[in-house]
Amino acid sequence: MHKTKISVDNIVDNQTFIPNYPIKMSIRDVDFFYGSQQALYNIHLDIIENQVTALIGPSGCGKSTFLRTLNRMNDTIPGTSLTGTIQLEGVDIYNDFSDTSMLRTKIGMVFQKSNPFPKSIFENVAYGLKVNGIKDKAIIAEAVEETLQKAYLWDEVKDKLDKSAFLLSGGQQQRLCIARALAIQPEVILMDEPASALDPISTSKIEDLIAELKKNYTIIIVTHNMQQAARVSDTTAFFYEGVIIETGDTKKIFTKPIKQKTEDYITGRFG
Amino acid sequence: MKNLTFKKKSKFIEFIGEKFIAVNAFVALAAVLLIFIFIFKEALPIFYDEYIQEEVTIEKMIVKQAFAEGREAKFSWQPNSDNPRYSLLPLFIGTLKASIIAMLFAIPLGVGGAIYSSQFASKRMREIIKPAIEMLSGIPSVVLGFFALIVLATFLQNTFGFTYRLNSINAGIALGLTVIPLIFTISEDALTSVPGSLADAALALGANKWQVTSTVILPAALPGIAAGIVLGFGRAIGETMIVLMASGNAAIVSSAFTDSIRTFSATIASELAEVVFGSAHYSVLFFLGSLLFLFTFIINMTGDIVLIRLKEKLQGGK
Numbered sequence: 353m354h355k356t357k358i359s360v361d362n363i364v365d366n367q368t369f370i371p372n373y374p375i376k377m378s379i380r381d382v383d384f385f386y387g388s389q390q391a392l393y394n395i396h397l398d399i400i401e402n403q404v405t406a407l408i409g410p411s412g413c414g415k416s417t418f419l420r421t422l423n424r425m426n427d428t429i430p431g432t433s434l435t436g437t438i439q440l441e442g443v444d445i446y447n448d449f450s451d452t453s454m455l456r457t458k459i460g461m462v463f464q465k466s467n468p469f470p471k472s473i474f475e476n477v478a479y480g481l482k483v484n485g486i487k488d489k490a491i492i493a494e495a496v497e498e499t500l501q502k503a504y505l506w507d508e509v510k511d512k513l514d515k516s517a518f519l520l521s522g523g524q525q526q527r528l529c530i531a532r533a534l535a536i537q538p539e540v541i542l543m544d545e546p547a548s549a550l551d552p553i554s555t556s557k558i559e560d561l562i563a564e565l566k567k568n569y570t571i572i573i574v575t576h577n578m579q580q581a582a583r584v585s586d587t588t589a590f591f592y593e594g595v596i597i598e599t600g601d602t603k604k605i606f607t608k609p610i611k612q613k614t615e616d617y618i619t620g621r622f623g
Numbered sequence: 624m625k626n627l628t629f630k631k632k633s634k635f636i637e638f639i640g641e642k643f644i645a646v647n648a649f650v651a652l653a654a655v656l657l658i659f660i661f662i663f664k665e666a667l668p669i670f671y672d673e674y675i676q677e678e679v680t681i682e683k684m685i686v687k688q689a690f691a692e693g694r695e696a697k698f699s700w701q702p703n704s705d706n707p708r709y710s711l712l713p714l715f716i717g718t719l720k721a722s723i724i725a726m727l728f729a730i731p732l733g734v735g736g737a738i739y740s741s742q743f744a745s746k747r748m749r750e751i752i753k754p755a756i757e758m759l760s761g762i763p764s765v766v767l768g769f770f771a772l773i774v775l776a777t778f779l780q781n782t783f784g785f786t787y788r789l790n791s792i793n794a795g796i797a798l799g800l801t802v803i804p805l806i807f808t809i810s811e812d813a814l815t816s817v818p819g820s821l822a823d824a825a826l827a828l829g830a831n832k833w834q835v836t837s838t839v840i841l842p843a844a845l846p847g848i849a850a851g852i853v854l855g856f857g858r859a860i861g862e863t864m865i866v867l868m869a870s871g872n873a874a875i876v877s878s879a880f881t882d883s884i885r886t887f888s889a890t891i892a893s894e895l896a897e898v899v900f901g902s903a904h905y906s907v908l909f910f911l912g913s914l915l916f917l918f919t920f921i922i923n924m925t926g927d928i929v930l931i932r933l934k935e936k937l938q939g940g941k
Contacts, residue, residue: 471842
């Protein structure tokens with residue numbers, strides 16, 4: 353682990369050269385600790401609206417930890433702490449959102465392993481609406497259908513909405529989890545290796561879905577799969593040992609990376 | 624490289640070891656079976672022995688009997704009377720009342736404690752609560768019975784003004800104390816074994832801690848909690864020492880929970896030592912034992928079936 357702090361100037365950030373992109377989230381000087389163990393060092397990143405931002409890097413580099421700071425999921429782990437600021441459209445998510453559940457309705461999350469609730473397909477999608485106080489059954493039913501259509505799952509499940517979500521295949525379950533996250537109309541969707549447990553066909557369906565979703569949402573995706581990052585993302589941030597080594601336009605990162613470490617990683621010399 | 628010579632394993636020792644373990648298992652199974660057979664066998668004369676049937680039959684145990692002609696017929700358990708009567712109803716009511724009170728007392732405390740300990744308590748707090756509650760099950764039931772007889776009964780009578788110091792409420796609460804750790808431990812295990820990924824999913828959808836617990840964790844853990852409650856009920860029915868000491872041991876037919884009671888188990892424990900071997904009374908006590916066994920067997924079976932159904936429903940597959 354790096355014991356010395358790396359100053360912001362050391363981080364190559366070529367996305368600042370791209371003008372006219374609205375910034376959805378901005379992360380400044382973020383350090384993150386599990387107890388006394390520091391996991392993230394001086395993270396500085398802008399997330400551009402309606403783009404897919406990919407976070408890549410070897411296992412244990414802090415990319416998932418970073419993703420979970422963005423909707424404050426790390427708050428549930430005792431002993432963690434964070435310094436620096438993370439803003440969602442100018443609002444500090446750690447200091448200006450006293451209610452983390454309100455924040456999480458704006459920033460949704462899809463996990464590595466599909467984790468549908470042991471409930472019906474309908475109830476899975478409706479869950480987020482219900483816990484956030486929507487009681488009108490007609491509104492819920494309409495939202496469920498609309499959301500499932502957005503996730504391209506409607507045709508596959510419309511006849512078995514009241515059946516258990518466990519009856520779906522792995523890929524369908526993961527798309528159900530994406531639909532579940534979409535139902536509460538978030539602005540940003542965090543995806544933590546959403547396709548890592550899926551077969552190639554299901555993976556490509558998820559990737560198509562991501563490409564479609566970015567029209568309306570801002571997406572941040574953690575992935576171990578270089579090709580996937582190259583295929584789906586607009587911007588890529590390369591994490592290494594808790595530090596962002598390089599960020600920028602995905603094409604540039606994958607063709608002309610500035611840092612040697614980045615090149616070594618994307619060409620498969622380590623990781 | 625040096626050639627490795629592997630040693631041949633002894634087939635004989637393997638054979639002996641395997642058979643030895645199998646014998647152990649079958650001895651345990653045989654012991655259980657033999658005990659059941661013995662208990663049922665001792666109860667059987669009620670169904671065929673003429674001498675015993677003069678005194679007691681199944682019908683006499685169920686229908687009201689009078690002490691003598693012209694006297695009012697009643698449900699009464701009076702095995703040592705000149706005209707012994709063996710009505711099961713007072714004992715059945717007593718057993719039921721004690722178990723109901725025990726469950727009413729133990730379910731909220733056991734399940735509530737498990738929810739608190741598994742979901743809301745800090746790690747430190749949990750490390751105190753869990754062993755403390757589980758220690759309750761280590762207390763010998765005679766000590767709990769003694770406590771109920773001396774301390775609890777007086778306290779309850781002074782607080783609520785019960786006519787009878789020893790009653791079903793007193794016995795039920797003491798009985799509940801033995802059931803709480805059972806319900807707590809099984810429920811707690813069920814709650815903590817719900818995958819954290821489900822809680823994460825709910826949190827990420829904007830649910831708060833309470834919603835996560837009530838809408839995701841609790842439903843998923845329900846089969847385990849139900850199992851704990853069923854096993855607790857089985858324990859409450861069979862438990863002997865506490866009810867023997869703290870219930871007042873009066874076999875009366877009454878719907879009031881403030882009256883004294885007598886249970887099946889306490890009846891067997893208190894009367895079997897003095898009964899004439901082979902008499903009608905002796906057979907009836909074994910008949911009670913058989914009933915007790917059947918009750919707990921049916922309760923556990925029902926519990927199991929409910930559990931399997933619930934599990935199927937929760938884990939998909941309709």
